[in-house]
Amino acid sequence: MGELALSGVTVVDLTQIVSGAVTSMMLADFGAEVIKVEPVGGETYRHAGYELHGPGGSTNLNILRFSRGKKSVEIDLKTERGKELLTGLVAQADVLVENFRPGVLARLGFSWDRLHEINSRLVYTSISGFGHDDVLPSPYRDRPAYAIIAEAMAGLTHLAGEADRPPAWMGFAMSDIFTGTCAFAGTLVALRDRDRTGQGTRVDLGMFDASVLMNDLPMAYQEHVGETMGRGQYALQSPWGPFATNDGYVIIAVLNAREWANLCAVIDRPDLATHPDLITGHQRSQAHEALVRPAVEAWTSARSRTEAVGALQSAGVPSAPVNTTADLASDPQVAARGMQQPTVTRELGEIRTVGNPIKVASSLVGQGPATLPGLGEHTDEVLRDRLGLDEQAIAGLREEKVVG
Known part of the structure; x- marks a missing residue:
């Protein structure tokens, strides 16, 4: 298999849980080197969910979902030395992706201005419930949000369920996954813009905004018919x-x-x-x-x-x-379209993860097994190859608990 479209692109991945993890996984799928920087002990999804045990150890069902193709590094970003390590990685990166609450990264010392000072070609992609306020204003910026919150506020939950029943959760993190996919597209636009201008830029995604986009027809109906679509039977068609x-x-x-x-x-x-x-x-x-x-x-x-x-x-x-x-596990369409990706894990051996739906003929992903990183599996490799640290320096950082 030849080089994929994003080969040579380096991504610093500070994401956790779902939305941002989808973005960085898609970047990895298309060949980017994604360095997943986790807190010492691992990100939230290494601990929240269903524990799985295999011949190589234990892991969590959730971390298997969106981590393929990445390298895992444990760094305590609350320490000054940890911040220095992140600065070194950012200086070499093309993209930084994070989905902290707005302001968290800036409080760690990495505002957009600081990131741009470290690396003027860096694309900085952020995902949050309602967006940051440096690209456009965000009155709800500081509200905590999961996908279910964004979906409710954007009117999607109002549509889910039967007419005579309460609104229903749709059963999956729709806004998380769609927002992460939008952030992938936005990152590609920003990289193309950097090719044109030579300067990096900001990409700002809010789950609320992405959910409003999914609510387009009911909003158009409200605008032009003056009525609010409700749960149950679709107002424009039957059956x-x-x-x-x-x-x-x-x-x-x-x-x-x-x-x-x-x-x-x-x-x-x-x-x-x-x-x-x-x-x-x-x-x-x-x-x-x-x-x-x-x-x-x-x-x-x-x-x-x-x-x-x-x-x-x-x-x-x-x-x-x-x-x-x-039914999907044996569906021939799923198999033919590569929507179950063979993936090798240290703990469980070979498993299957959900494939990438984007099919690009010149850069077709999923043609061979992908890999899932164990926690901190690539810490030494990245610190050595990217930052030039020797074994003694790395051992010192580990002793100081700066890295895991």
Whole structure:
């Protein structure tokens, strides 16, 4: 395999948990050397979650998720010597990524001005709940936030669940992962801008902003129709959602008159295709519980997911089984698209991690096994090769507990 697109790019990774870790993992996937600087003892996700045990030791389920392709270094950034080590790494880096609360890195002595002074070509990417306030103002800057907080404030949680039930958590860190992906894109834009100007720049991501982007249609509906979309049935289309089968659920999504007519034919209800109250998607949405759902579910509930989807797709009706992760483990599409990445760990041996969805023909990632770093596995290597420290100096830092 030839060089990947980001080969030669060096990233100092100060991220923890999910959002920033997604960004730095994607940079590593495309060939960047990512130096993950962890506090002595390891970042939060080495301890929070489900503990796993293997022939090479113990690790945590969470740290396996977004750490592949990185090098792990333990440095106590609260010590003066630790700050000197970070300064040395920043001086050689192309990118610094962090997802501390706004102000934390500056209080450690690494404001944007200081970082730019250390390395004028550095791209500094930050991720937080509501963004920092150096690129644009952020009235909520100092509020603590997890993905679920950003999603609630951006109106996404209002949409999740059934109409007669409370709002629901969507079951995964959607805003974390989407924001991390946006930060990856923003970092690439900033690197391209640096190629043009010769100067590094700031990339500032807020999970709230990314969540607002995902809420685009309800916001457009509010702006132009003057109504607030709610939970449950989609206001603009029906059928558009889950229908029960005899072994689970299927999704049926009808967008136009042709698909509606095809569905009516499949379920043997041609009378519905010309029903005056069901001509448009908006009309069908209003009549969903009274007319559409009973007719469609009378047909789906007598069939399995496989039978229902087979018949619907043969008739040109967009549909899909509602899969579980057990279904995905053996899905041929997942395998063909490389969405389970072979990954080698020191503790567990070879495992599979979720693959990178970005497919670039000239820089196709996931063609061979990736690696996951053990805590501090590369401390000596990085301090020696990057900062020129000898074994005696490294041993002294370890004795002083500056490094792990």
